[in-house]
Every structure is written in C-alpha cells, then in structure tokens.
Amino acid sequence: MITVDTIARVRRAYFVQKKPIKAISRDLRLARNTVRSIVRRRKRQSAGTSGASSRCRDWGRSLLRWMRCLPPTRGVRSGSA
Numbered sequence: 001m002i003t004v005d006t007i008a009r010v011r012r013a014y015f016v017q018k019k020p021i022k023a024i025s026r027d028l029r030l031a032r033n034t035v036r037s038i039v040r041r042r043k044r045q046s047a048g049t050s051g052a053s054s055r056c057r058d059w060g061r062s063l064l065r066w067m068r069c070l071p072p073t074r075g076v077r078s079g080s081a
Helices: 004-016 021-028 032-047 051-069
Strands: none
Touching: 004 021, 004 032, 021 032
16 A cells, blocks of 8 residues: 555656656655656646536535525424423
8 A cells, every 4th residue: 555655756756856656766766667657657747626616616605695585584493401
C-alpha cells in the first residue's frame, strides 16, 4: 500500500528535484507505472478541484432560498412531553 509519505516523496523527487521517473522508481523501489500514476494524479488534482464544491454551493443556495419561503415555526414542538 502506498502511504501519503511515499506520495510526497515521489512528488518532491519529480517536481522539485526534477528526477526522471525511472530514477524515482529505482530509489523508492516502486514500479514505474505506480510512479507515473502518482505524478499524473498530482496534475489532475490541481486542474479540476472545483466541480463537487461548486455543486454543493449551488445546492446550498437553493436550500437557503427554499427555507426563506417557509413560514416561521415558533411554538411548534416535535414529539410529546
């Protein structure tokens, strides 16, 4: 299993130290395909992270609009005392 520490080492080696994928796989004893997928995953995360959050934000706005249209519920109790 790949830990967060390993992912950080791969990213640091590739993006900061500018090491090739083959050297990273040799140093960290990982398969080259694993190193490639970690590097690609990094690029995908930075490219499009606003999709889910914008949908939630839109839903929240709709919910607030809907709640403003409801009459106030003062004095209403749920359940028996």
